Amino acid sequence: MNATTAPQTRYLQLAGGTLAYDDTEGEGTPVVLLPGMLDSRAVYRHLRPLLTAAGHRVITMDLRGFGESSIAWDDYGPAGAAADALALLDELGIERAVLVGSSYTGASVVKAATTAPQKVAGIVLVDAFVENLPQNALMRGLVQLTGSAVLAFPKVWGWYLNKMAYPGGVTPEIAAYNARLEAALRTPGRKQATRGYVRGNSSPIGWTEGVECPALVLMGTKDPDFPKPEVVADRQVKALNGRKVMIDGAGHYPMAQFPQAVADALLPFLTEVS
Known part of the structure; x- marks a missing residue:
């Protein structure tokens, strides 16, 4: 397969539903890329060819309820995504x-690393909520209010993606991708999945305990989801005994905004753990 060509969608049937994924195959180090909530595996569309060109086997997986996965599931929590990733490795x-x-x-890759350490060679956290700074009552209220607004008005999600998540502004290509994510929220039945994510726990306590594999923390210096992105990154590094790379100027999705910078940080780590 040409490094710039998107691989064909495949499906994994599980007891609770169907997961969509793709696989570049090959003999290189296997890397499984999981998107964030309300997103699709295509968020890695610019990073995947860079990793593939370096000789790695790249697998991207849609989460429960989004992308090309089935919508209705009993659970949309990060532990479920961890179990799904491990099931995909088995498949x-x-x-x-x-x-x-x-x-x-x-949180999902952290959970997988403690659930099945023999299967996880290393973990990478990209602008993750693990070990986030404690929220006061005002911040908790704002998070809940935002989640309710996204459920009621999908345009709120589109506004966040275009006006906040990418500091410096979005390119036409990213704007088109964001428009597809906003439209996906209006798919019949999607509100169930959306509710599962926006009202779920994205930063569970204590999950980093027991992680023994190498860990890399990538964080955008201008991520609007964190008042102090580097402080959160430092907390994650300390908890995981890992290392960090700050992606200068990046917001919440550096793999889409600055894919080369993310690849430059990720490739040495992959070489080491392989």
């Missing part, structure tokens, strides 16, 4: 892989 016959989690699924 593909992969003994060990590096797991990359974005935002909501940062």
